[in-house]
Amino acid sequence: MALPAELFLSPSPQELTFIAEEELIEIVPSFSMSRVRLISASPSGVYGPFQPPSKAVVPLWLALSLKRKKKCRIICPEWLTVENLEQLMQAEKENSESFVPLPRHFIEVSKVLLDVAASDLASPSELHSLLLSLRHIRLAKIRTGLRPSNPSLPSANNAPTQSGADTGPFSAGGEYLKLTGLTPIEIVEMRSFLGGVMGMMKSLTDKPDGDAGGMDQD
Amino acid sequence: MEEDYYSINSIIADTHKLTCTFNLDVKGLGFLEGGSEPDIKQHAKAELPFWLAHTLSANEFTSFPIPPPYSHRVRSALNASAHSVRLSSLVGTNGWWYAWGRRIAHILDDAQRKELLGTLLKAFSQRLPLLQDLAAHYGSSSASNINSGDMGSGGVTIAGEAFKEGMDAEERELFALGQGAGRKLKTWYDTPRR
Numbered sequence: 001m002a003l004p005a006e007l008f009l010s011p012s013p014q015e016l017t018f019i020a021e022e023e024l025i026e027i028v029p030s031f032s033m034s035r036v037r038l039i040s041a042s043p044s045g046v047y048g049p050f051q052p053p054s055k056a057v058v059p060l061w062l063a064l065s066l067k068r069k070k071k072c073r074i075i076c077p078e079w080l081t082v083e084n085l086e087q088l089m090q091a092e093k094e095n096s097e098s099f100v101p102l103p104r105h106f107i108e109v110s111k112v113l114l115d116v117a118a119s120d121l122a123s124p125s126e127l128h129s130l131l132l133s134l135r136h137i138r139l140a141k142i143r144t145g146l147r148p149s150n151p152s153l154p155s156a157n158n159a160p161t162q163s164g165a166d167t168g169p170f171s172a173g174g175e176y177l178k179l180t181g182l183t184p185i186e187i188v189e190m191r192s193f194l195g196g197v198m199g200m201m202k203s204l205t206d207k208p209d210g211d212a213g214g215m216d217q218d
Numbered sequence: 219m220e221e222d223y224y225s226i227n228s229i230i231a232d233t234h235k236l237t238c239t240f241n242l243d244v245k246g247l248g249f250l251e252g253g254s255e256p257d258i259k260q261h262a263k264a265e266l267p268f269w270l271a272h273t274l275s276a277n278e279f280t281s282f283p284i285p286p287p288y289s290h291r292v293r294s295a296l297n298a299s300a301h302s303v304r305l306s307s308l309v310g311t312n313g314w315w316y317a318w319g320r321r322i323a324h325i326l327d328d329a330q331r332k333e334l335l336g337t338l339l340k341a342f343s344q345r346l347p348l349l350q351d352l353a354a355h356y357g358s359s360s361a362s363n364i365n366s367g368d369m370g371s372g373g374v375t376i377a378g379e380a381f382k383e384g385m386d387a388e389e390r391e392l393f394a395l396g397q398g399a400g401r402k403l404k405t406w407y408d409t410p411r412r
Contacts, residue, residue: 013406115411147347189403193396203320204339206332
């Protein structure tokens with residue numbers, strides 16, 4: 001409870017970025033050095049040796065730090081290419097029901113790479129706009145997910161008006177919203193709001209008699 | 219919002235007054251009616267705060283009709299266009315439409331409770347999309363834009379503004395949550411790592 005209220009609800013984007021910087025990435029160093037042992041989430045923590053023409057695998061935070069000192073070139077991860085992002089966009093558009101699964105730290109890693117190592121990426125501005133559209137498509141899906149299910153569906157039509165209230169409030173037709181495939185940072189964005197919405201709906205839902213009897217008898 | 223014992227919101231919602239009819243004579247409580255009569259007669263009407271009305275009605279000393287904020291007229295307005303009903307002015311000054319309705323629902327009999335809760339839930343889920351749109355919009359525009367009244371190209375319509383004015387207290391709470399989270403993400407996106 002010592003945490004400020006906003007951190008208590010969910011991890012902050014900055015914390016998620018910190019976690020994401022443990023991801024491993026390939027670099028081409030521009031200095032020579034033998035193996036180093038670093039405090040790391042990976043079991044061994046041994047990285048290197050660094051020998052200029054050949055690649056080395058290091059955690060992202062080390063790569064970024066070296067990059068800032070102009071001591072390495074970061075090899076762009078294979079998913080961060082214009083081609084791959086366009087494919088993802090396509091898949092995301094075709095699949096209107098659910099979210100295309102992304103690498104866990106997709107958003108954080110792509111953002112820091114664009115910020116720090118834009119010169120090592122193929123076409124940074126294009127990547128940036130593709131990432132932005134991808135984000136907007138995914139957010140739009142959450143929005144449509146919150147709309148009440150279409151009342152003109154045949155099943156709802158046959159039923160008398162009274163039972164219209166029984167169909168779930170979300171477009172999936174039930175009282176849930178499918179979030180499978182969202183990455184943690186996207187969940188952070190929605191979490192407090194959706195949590196509140198769910199709580200609100202629960203409080204407005206009539207409990208079955210069995211439950212109510214158990215709860216209300218003081 | 220939780221019905222927590224210590225929740226200030228819950229206490230405020232509890233003090234809203236409900237018009238009740240007494241089912242029996244009560245000696246010495248005439249002041250509840252606001253008149254100079256010392257006693258309350260059977261069938262007398264009085265506006266009682268909900269915390270009192272609750273206990274009295276549960277013990278069948280009083281009875282009450284469904285109060286006007288949940289009446290048929292409001293229901294039809296909600297059916298016609300859920301997001302243009304100003305819930306904020308219906309119950310109390312802050313708008314405790316959901317909270318108070320929930321309280322009342324729990325002392326009604328089964329059929330009435332189902333109906334009232336159904337109305338509340340339906341209203342909420344129909345208002346939800348606009349609520350989320352607004353929260354997302356305000357979250358993604360910078361604070362200065364909002365304060366100066368300049369909405370930019372954001373696409374919040376006049377209807378959206380009217381809806382924002384008419385939000386219930388709990389809806390406003392959700393709005394603030396959504397806006398806060400959106401703003402946090404926006405700041406993160408806009409701050410480059412160096």
